[in-house]
Amino acid sequence: MNATTTATAPQQAVRVNCDRCGVRALSLAILPDGGELAFCGHHGRAHHDGLAAAGAQLIPLP
Ligand SMILES: [Zn+2]
Structure with missing residues (x-):
């Protein structure tokens, strides 16, 4: 079984993390x-309104 493979994005210009929980922002x-x-x-959904x-x-975000 493979653990979660950390796929390295080839050329990701912007890497943004959620200001609330720190996971990758969408x-x-x-x-x-x-x-x-x-x-x-x-959190995007939670704060959308x-x-x-x-x-x-x-x-x-892409
Ligand atoms: Zn979040």
Whole structure:
């Protein structure tokens, strides 16, 4: 049995981790004041409504 293989991405320009839990982020929230927050799938969903209400732009990461 193979353990989780740590696949090294060939050329990943940006590597972002969730600001809440530290796992790989799947979305980036651009705040109206210029701030940026990164969220994993779980926290992205959890905070989506609040971010949208605050006028943040949510950008999916590759
Ligand atoms: Zn998270």
